[in-house]
Amino acid sequence: MNGASPPGFEGHRRPLPSKPCRACGRPMRWRRRWARTWDEVKFCSDACRKARRATGGG
Secondary structure, eight states, X not given: OOSOOOXXXXXSSOOOOEEEOTXXXXXXXXXXXXXXXXXXXXXXXXXXXXXXXXXXXX
């Protein structure tokens, strides 16, 4: 065996969910800290949350 993966093998982990930040649009990858509140997470950082609030967005 040469150590190569069989065709179609993508690894043993499932890909983590992601969604775009509402302020900057960068993709946010799921974090364990957000496990219970993933549906409510809207911003990738405190800086984006504060910037969005300062511009009057929601």
